[in-house]
Amino acid sequence: MTDIVQLGPGAVILGIESSCDETGAGLVRLTDGGPELLGHELASSSDQHARFGGVVPEIASRAHLEAMTHTVRTAFVKSGVKPGEIDAIAVTSGPGLAGALLVGVAAAKAYAAAWEVPLFGVNHLAGHVAADTLEHGLLPKPALALLVSGGHTQLLRIDDLAGGITEIGTTVDDAAGEAYDKVARLLGLGYPGGPIIDQLAATGDPTAIRFPRGLTGPQDSRYDFSFSGLKTSVARFVEGIERTGGTVPVEDVCASFQEAVADVLTAKTVRAATDLGIGTVVIAGGVAANGRLRGLAADRCAAVGVHLRIPRPGLCTDNGAMIAAVGAHVVTAGARPSSPFLTGNPAMSVSAVLAA
Template identity: 70%
Template sequence: MPKIIMGIESSCDETGVGLVASHEDGTVELLADEVASSVDQHARFGGVVPEIASRAHLEAMVPTTRRAFDAAGLSMSDVDAVAVTAGPGLAGALLVGVSAAKAYAAALDVPLYGVNHLAGHIAVDTLQHGPLPTPCLALLVSGGHTQLLRVDDIAGAITEIGSTVDDAAGEAYDKVARLLDLPYPGGPPIDKAAREGDPAAIAFPRGMTGPRDAKFDFSFSGLKTAVARWVEGAQARGEQVPVADVAASFQEAVADVLTAKAVRAATEAGIGTLVVSGGVAANSRLSALAQERCAEAGIELRIPRPRLCTDNGAMIAALGAHVVAAGHKPSALDLSANPGLPVDTVLV
C-alpha cells in the first residue's frame, strides 16, 4: 500500500495543502493540491505585508485542508505522515503552518517532518516527470530566491553553487512592473506585455557577466535601476514609454542571464539534467530560451507545469514523501520555524 503524505505550505502569501501517495517503486503520485492566495490583499501595497499574510493563513488553513481531503477522496485517518515548510520564509507565516502541522501530526499520531521550502520547489518536479536523475542541476527562480543548486539527493544532499547577490529575479519583475504601471505581482503582466514588444529594442545590461564576476552568481539590482533610468529619461523628454518594448527588453535580459549561467554550470559540472522551478519558471521567455539552449548543449530540461511552479502544498508533500522513503528520522514536535533556513538543510 502506498503511504499518504500531507504537505502544508505557508512561507509567504499562499496557504497550500497537498496530498500525495508515495509508492514502493519510488514514484510519487499527486492526489490533491489546494491553494488559497492572499495576493489580492497585498496588491495595493505593491508587495507582501507579513502581518496580512499571517492573518490570511490563519483564516485559510482549515478550509484549504478540507478542500484537499475532499478533492483526494480521503479522510484524515488515511494520512501516514505530515510534512510542513519550516523555512525559509516570513516568520509569522511559517509559524501558522508549523503550528497547524504539529496539531495534525499529534492528533493523528503520525510523524512530523519539517522541510525546506526551496528543496520543495525541486521535489515538485517528480510529481510530473518522475524520479530525479542524480546528480541534476536546479535553477530556482522566484520572488525571493534566485539560486543554482546541485542536487545529489533531493532528500538530503543539495549544494548551492550560485545565488543572487541582491534582488531576486521575481523581485526585479515586481519593481519593474511598478515602474511601468503594471499590476502586482509583476511576472504575469510583464510576460504578457512583452509578447507585443521587441526584446532587442533596448540594450539593458546583463548583470554579473563580466570576466571578473562570480561565474554562477546573479545580480538584478543594476538591471532594475537601468530600466528606471531609461523610463525616467523617456518621460523627461516628453515621450510615451513603450511599455511592450521595455517589458520585452527587460525580460530578455533576465532570461538571457539565467539560462546562460544555468547551462554553463551544468556543462562544466558534466550534469545532464536541468530542472527549472519556482514562480518565475512559469515565464514564457525563460522556458523558451532554456529549451533552446539546453537542446544546443545536449541537456535534458525539466520544468514543472505553471501550477506546480508557484508555492503550493503539493511540493511540500512531495519532498516529505522523498524524506520518508529515505528513512530519515522525523522532526520533534517542538519544531521551530526558521525564516533563514539554508538550502542545504532539507530536513529540520
C-alpha cells in the same frame, strides 16, 4: 528521541505550505517511481497585498489563519483521501516570513497530534525542486536545479532531495522575481509583476532596448547572479522618457527587460551544467512559469545536449503539493521526525532539507 520513520509505496503524505502569501495543502502517495500527486488546494492573499506593491507580513499571517482549515479540507476532498489514511505530514519550516511560517507549523503540529502521525519540518526551496518529481518522476543523480522565485535565485547541485543539496550560485542582490515586481511597480502595472510583464512582453520587441546583463563579464562570478543593476537601468530609461514628456513603450520595455533576465539565467545555468558534467537541468520556483524563460532554456539546453525538466506552471508557484513531495523523499529515505518543539526558521539554509 523519536524513532526513524521509513515509509514505502502506498503511504500518503499531507503537505502544508505557508511561507509567504499562499496557503497550500497537498496530498501525495509514495510509489516506486516517485511521489504521485493525489490532489491539492491553494488559497492566495496576493490581492490583499496588491495595493502595497508587495507582501505585507502581518496581512499574510492573518490570511493563512483564515484560509488554513478550508484549504486542508478542500485538498482532502479533491484527492479523495480521508484523514485516517494519512501516514505522515510535511510542513514548510523555512525559509519564509516568520509569522506566516508559524501558522503553518502550528496547524501541522495540531493535525499530526490529532491523527497520531509523524511530522516533518522541511525546506521550502527543496520543495520547489521536488515539485518536478510529481510530474516527471525521480531525478537522476546528480541534477542541476535553477531555483528562481520572488525571493531566491540559486543554482543548486541536487545529489539527493532527501538531504544532498549544494548551492553553487546565488544572487548577490535582487532575486529575479523581485526584479520583476519592482519593474512592474515603476511601470504602474501592479502586483505581482511576473505574470503581467510576461503577458505584455509577448507583444513587445525584446531587442528594442539593450538592457545590461549583470555579472556576465570575464572577471565576474561564473554562477552568481545580479539583477539590481538591470532594475536600475530600466528605471533610468523610463525616467528619461517621462522627463521629456514622451510615451514609455511599455510592451518593448517588458520584452527587453524579460529578455535580459532570461538570457542571464539560462546562460549561467547551461554553463554550470556543462562545467560540472551534469546532464539534467530542472527549473523550479514561481518564475519558472515564465514563457520566455521556459522557451530560451529549452533551446539552449537542447543545443548542448542537456535534458531539461520544468514542472507545469501550476506546480511552479508556492503550493502544498511540493511540500508533500519533498516530505515523500525524506520519509522514503528513512528520516527521524522533527522535534515537538519544531518552529519556523526564516533563514533556513537550502542545504538543510529537514528541520530538527
